[in-house]
Amino acid sequence: MLDITDLRVTIGGRDILGGVDLSLRQGQVHGLAGESGSGKTMTGLAVLGLLPHGARATGSIALEGRDLLGLRPKELNRVRGGEIAMVFQDPATSLHPMLTIGRQLTEHMRHHLGLGRSEARSRAVELLAKVRIPGPEEAFGRYPHQFSGGMRQRIAIAIALACSPKVLIADEPTTALDVTVQAGVLRLLRGLCDDLGLAVLLVTHDLGVMSAVADEVSVMKDGLVVESGPRGQVLRTPSHPYTRSLLDSLPEAHAVPGESGQQSAGDGETA
Amino acid sequence: MTDPDGPSGTATAVPEPPEKAAGTRGRRRALRHPLARFLLRRVLIAVLLAWGITVVTFVLTNLVPGDPATANLGQRALGDPAIVAQWRQDHGLDKPLPQQYLIHLGGMLQGDLGVSQQSHRPVSQDLAETVPATLELAGAAIVVSLILGVAFGVVAALRRDRLPDHVLRVLSLIGISVPTFWLALVAFYVFFYRLQITPGSGRIDPGLQAPPPVTGLATVDSALAGQWDVFASAVGHLLTPALVLALYTIGLLTRFTRSAVLEVLGQDYVRAARAKGLPGRVILFRYVLRSALVPIITVAGLAFGSLLSGTVLVEAIFAWPGVGQYAYKSATTLDLPAVMGVGLVVGGVYLVINLIVDVLYGVIDPRVRLQ
Ligand SMILES: Nc1ncnc2c1ncn2[C@@H]1O[C@H](COP(=O)(O)OP(=O)(O)OP(=O)(O)O)[C@@H](O)[C@H]1O
Ligand SMILES: [Mg+2]
Numbered sequence: 001m002l003d004i005t006d007l008r009v010t011i012g013g014r015d016i017l018g019g020v021d022l023s024l025r026q027g028q029v030h031g032l033a034g035e036s037g038s039g040k041t042m043t044g045l046a047v048l049g050l051l052p053h054g055a056r057a058t059g060s061i062a063l064e065g066r067d068l069l070g071l072r073p074k075e076l077n078r079v080r081g082g083e084i085a086m087v088f089q090d091p092a093t094s095l096h097p098m099l100t101i102g103r104q105l106t107e108h109m110r111h112h113l114g115l116g117r118s119e120a121r122s123r124a125v126e127l128l129a130k131v132r133i134p135g136p137e138e139a140f141g142r143y144p145h146q147f148s149g150g151m152r153q154r155i156a157i158a159i160a161l162a163c164s165p166k167v168l169i170a171d172e173p174t175t176a177l178d179v180t181v182q183a184g185v186l187r188l189l190r191g192l193c194d195d196l197g198l199a200v201l202l203v204t205h206d207l208g209v210m211s212a213v214a215d216e217v218s219v220m221k222d223g224l225v226v227e228s229g230p231r232g233q234v235l236r237t238p239s240h241p242y243t244r245s246l247l248d249s250l251p252e253a254h255a256v257p258g259e260s261g262q263q264s265a266g267d268g269e270t271a
Numbered sequence: 272m273t274d275p276d277g278p279s280g281t282a283t284a285v286p287e288p289p290e291k292a293a294g295t296r297g298r299r300r301a302l303r304h305p306l307a308r309f310l311l312r313r314v315l316i317a318v319l320l321a322w323g324i325t326v327v328t329f330v331l332t333n334l335v336p337g338d339p340a341t342a343n344l345g346q347r348a349l350g351d352p353a354i355v356a357q358w359r360q361d362h363g364l365d366k367p368l369p370q371q372y373l374i375h376l377g378g379m380l381q382g383d384l385g386v387s388q389q390s391h392r393p394v395s396q397d398l399a400e401t402v403p404a405t406l407e408l409a410g411a412a413i414v415v416s417l418i419l420g421v422a423f424g425v426v427a428a429l430r431r432d433r434l435p436d437h438v439l440r441v442l443s444l445i446g447i448s449v450p451t452f453w454l455a456l457v458a459f460y461v462f463f464y465r466l467q468i469t470p471g472s473g474r475i476d477p478g479l480q481a482p483p484p485v486t487g488l489a490t491v492d493s494a495l496a497g498q499w500d501v502f503a504s505a506v507g508h509l510l511t512p513a514l515v516l517a518l519y520t521i522g523l524l525t526r527f528t529r530s531a532v533l534e535v536l537g538q539d540y541v542r543a544a545r546a547k548g549l550p551g552r553v554i555l556f557r558y559v560l561r562s563a564l565v566p567i568i569t570v571a572g573l574a575f576g577s578l579l580s581g582t583v584l585v586e587a588i589f590a591w592p593g594v595g596q597y598a599y600k601s602a603t604t605l606d607l608p609a610v611m612g613v614g615l616v617v618g619g620v621y622l623v624i625n626l627i628v629d630v631l632y633g634v635i636d637p638r639v640r641l642q
Contacts, residue, residue, distance in 0.1 A: 048545075048546050050542060050545055050546060076548075077548045077549075077550065078548060079548070080545065080546055080547065080548030081546065081547035081548030081549070082548055085546065085547075086543075086546040088539055088542070088543055088546075089539075090539060093538065093539035093540060094539045094540055094542075094543040095540055095543070096540040096544070096558055096561075096562070097540075097562075097636070097637075097638060098561050098562065098635060098636050098637060098638075099557070099558075099561075100637075107547075107549065107553070107557075108547040108548060108549055111548070111549060111550070111553075112548060143637040143638070143641065145637075145638050145641075146641070156543075159543075159547070
């Protein structure tokens with residue numbers, strides 16, 4: 001679905017990514033782990049062409065065969081939000097504080113899908129219900145500050161899903177949330193992935209989170225993917241010493257991921 | 272700026288769970304719309320402040336040393352204590368100050384601001400003629416500086432560290448550092464005396480028939496009357512003094528808008544909007560400018576205060592028959608009723624500007640309005 005090969009990014013002569021290879025498959029969650037500053041966010045931003053000012057990217061990022069790095073701005077804008085969506089790290093700052101939830105949920109639907117006002121509205125309410133926002137009709141007209149952190153993150157996920165993208169990049173979607181809320185958001189992601197056949201890139205530095213939902217796992221260090229493979233293999237028999245040290249630093253309970261495989265998807269929980 | 276309800280105070284407001292918000296809203300039925308309640312509160316505060324202004328101008332005016340009787344009666348009359356006492360009684364000056372204030376307040380509520388010792392006409396009549404002239408000048412300067420200042424600031428931010436940014440940086444620095452009175456003199460000398468491309472002093476060319484007064488604004492009145500030659504002349508006369516007056520504010524707003532826009536451009540929600548594939552102009556107007564407007568409005572409100580004080584000098588140099596000239600004349604001749612009247616007008620204008628700024632905060636930012 002999405003194949004990243006030999007992605008290199010430099011900012012002001014400094015190498016941020018030194019040849020990243022990743023591939024996402026439909027209906028699968030691909031976990032991307034690694035310490036702070038290893039280039040996880042940069043990889044996600046590169047896919048959407050949202051690298052910071054002055055960054056240069058080479059290599060290839062192919063979405064169903066089309067190279068995204070070569071797209072013109074207009075075509076890239078159609079891919080953004082429409083085919084590839086992103087959920088950002090901090091739900092407190094990734095929604096505009098002065099625009100209603102409804103506005104932020106519908107504007108790109110109307111732009112990408114050409115929906116009318118009322119169509120977009122009913123779809124938005126549906127989406128809010130899908131991410132389990134209580135009272136979706138009323139929530140539509142409210143502002144971000146009237147929701148809790150967990151709810152805002154679900155709203156951000158609803159916004160990302162609005163145009164039925166094929167790929168969802170979730171950049172540490174749970175780091176800013178407390179543990180109980182985290183579980184709910186992760187189950188939600190897993191469920192959406194199974195139901196809608198999304199390809200998800202789940203960025204996290206938390207191997208516990210990883211072991212709970214990911215199908216495939218990649219580990220990054222210093223702008224390189226040092227290890228990649230099915231979850232069970234990477235987490236139980238890591239081949240790279242860095243992965244092993246990451247695993248060793250985990251509390252006992254997480255270190256041995258359950259064999260059971262599939263998690264129950266989308267159990268309700270309140271934020 | 273010092274308003275505790277301003278955006279700086281609410282930016283970190285604790286998020287309120289929606290259930291609770293719904294509960295309080297249901298209880299207060301009468302003024303359910305949050306914006307209406309917000310506006311009402313602001314207007315009440317403004318009325319209170321207006322009353323405060325009347326007290327302050329009254330007290331200040333009475334603190335000024337000098338006896339109004341001396342200023343108004345002739346030498347002979349002053350020699351006779353009975354006449355002086357009679358005059359004081361006639362003008363209510365024999366009563367205690369608080370009572371004088373009440374009489375003054377009562378008169379003011381009926382539009383009576385006393386009689387100017389200079390023009391020997393009611394102060395309210397003098398003000399009715401001079402205030403519109405100043406409103407036209409200052410209003411034009413405010414509109415021009417808002418449009419140009421914000422536009423320049425946005426361009427500078429979007430073209431950061433490139434040629435337009437550098438050029439605008441120099442221009443805004445000039446705008447901020449050149450004194451308004453000097454600029455007014457130079458503009459008048461160069462464009463009127465030397466190049467003769469701008470009309471001279473006053474509001475319209477002397478040969479023209481002034482339009483029937485409706486609003487008191489020469490441009491609007493002449494347009495309403497369909498006198499287009501007068502309209503053209505009024506615009507021509509307005510242009511140079513308004514630009515001179517606006518230059519400082521343009522420079523200031525350019526700088527502030529630039530930094531406000533740059534700050535917002537770095538926000539997560541702008542990147543999130545880009546990730547949604549929205550067109551650039553939607554992101555600029557809906558996402559970036561809306562947030563940037565909050566600090567811009569704060570600065571604009573303050574800048575307009577200094578713009579008003581600039582009108583005194585600009586009016587003097589361009590012989591513009593406005594409040595600034597009137598204030599200058601009445602202050603130098605100790606014409607107390609006139610000074611008091613001008614004080615009220617200026618205080619009232621500040622009040623209105625502050626009210627507009629406060630209301631705009633609420634309109635733009637739901638976190639201010641929904642607390
Ligand atoms: N705007 C920028 N300009 C230059 N370098 C940057 C910029 N943003 C990030 N970097 C550098 O890029 C590298 C990768 O950063 P990135 O944000 O991708 O890390 P990360 O893996 O997401 O870390 P974290 O877990 O802390 O989010 C870091 O070394 C960082 O210093
Ligand atoms: Mg990151």
